[in-house]
Amino acid sequence: MNTVVPRFHGKLTKWNTDRGFGFVVADQGGQELFVHVSAFPREGRSPVIGESLSFELELDKEGRKRAVRVRRPGDPQPRASRHPRQGTTEGARRRAPERAGSGSFGSVLIALLLAAGVGWFGYSRYTERVEAMPTASQSLVSPAQTAAPEIASPAFQCDGRKHCSQMSSCSEAKLFLQNCPGMEMDGDHDGIPCEQQLCSGPFGGG
Template sequence: MFQEGRIKSYITERGFGFISIQGESKDLFFHIKDFPNQSVEPKIGENLKFRIVEDNGKLKADQIVRLDLKQNIAALEAHPQQSSYRNKSTSPRFNERSPKGSIFKIVGLIIIAILAVMVYYKYQDYRQVQQLKAQQLMQQQAQIVEQQRKALGDLPDRVLSEQGQRHLDNTSSQLSRVEVINGAANTQAQVTTAQFSCDGREHCSQMYSYEEAVFFIKNCPNTKMDGDHDGIPCEDQFGRH
C-alpha cells in the first residue's frame, strides 16, 4: 500500500535522506537510487508517494513517486505554448532591450567603424606609394633616354667603307629604337600632364614631382615655386640645379 510523506532531510554527497510521515514519530529512510528521476535532485519539503519495504532488516521507501514533480510536468503538458512563451519572454538572451544586449550592439558597431577607418587609411597609403613608384619610374626612363641621346650624338664623321657602312646601319637601327623610346616617353609625359590640373596649390611642398611643378608654373596663376624666374621650379626639392 502506498503512503505519502514529505522529504525532511537529504545529504547530496551521500545520496540519501529521510521522509517524515504524518502520524509517525520515526522518519523513513530513502536512497536516491529509488527515485524515478535521479537527474533532478530531491528537495526538502517535496511531497512523495511510496511503499515501505524492508531491506537488510531496516525499513525504507521504495517505488517512490514524486508528486510535486509530477504535477509540474502535468502542468507543462497541459499548457506547452504558454510555458514556452513565458520562458522566452523572461530569458535574458531573448530580451532585445536588455542592457547587456544594447552594450554588445554598441561595442560591435564601434569595432566595425574602427576597422573601416583602418582599411581606408591603408588604401590611401597604398595609392600614395604606387604614385611615387610611377613617378620614379618615369624619371628613370627620362634619364635613360637622355643618356642614350648623348651617347649616340657623339659619333664621329668618317668616310664610309664597307665596314663603316655596316656600322652606320647599326647606328641607324639604334637611333630608330631611341626614337621609339623617345616617342613613348613623350606620350607618357602627355598622359601625365593630362592628369595634372590647377587646384589651388602654390608651393613646392605641395608638389609630388618635378613635372607637376613645371605644369603648375606654366599653367596655373599665383604659384610661388620659381623665385628666381629661371623657369626651373623647386630646384632644391627635386635636385634641379
C-alpha cells in the first residue's frame, strides 16, 4: 500500500550557485529549510531566488529538516520509476517457483494421507477376517470329540426304601443310611447298617 507523503509550498529565499545549495521558507510556519541542487528536477533550469516551489520534507543524518523532491508550479509530476515494476516482476518470478513448490508439497502430502487411509482400511478388514476364522486347534478337533457329551453318573435319590431287606448290598445300605432320613437299618446306632444281613464282619464291611 502506497503512503501519501504531504507536500509543502514555499519560496526560495537564498541560493549559492557555486556551492549548489540554498534555503527555502515554507508558507506554513515560515521556517527556513535547507535545500540542495540535487532536490530540483533535472531540466536544466537553475534555481532562482524568490521563485515558488513545492517540496517534501526529510531529516538529514543530524536530524535536521530539509526540502527534497522539489517541483515548480506547472511542472508535470515525475513518472514512476520502472525499477520497482521490474523488481515486482522479479519478485513474482521468484515467488512463482515457491508457490509451485508449496503446491507440489501439498499434493504429495494429500497423496500420502490418502495412501495411509487406504492402508488402514485394508488392515482393519484383514483383522476382522482373521478374527472370524477358526483357530488351528479348533479346526483339528474331530466332530466326534465335539459332539460326544460326558456320561454323567446317575444322581443318588432317596426312593423310600428303609429296611435291610430292601437293600442289594452293604454299600447301598450305608449310602441310604448316610443320606436319607428315617432309615430303620441301624438298631444300635453305631453307624453300620444291616449288621446281621449285609454288613457282617468285625469292621462292618461286606
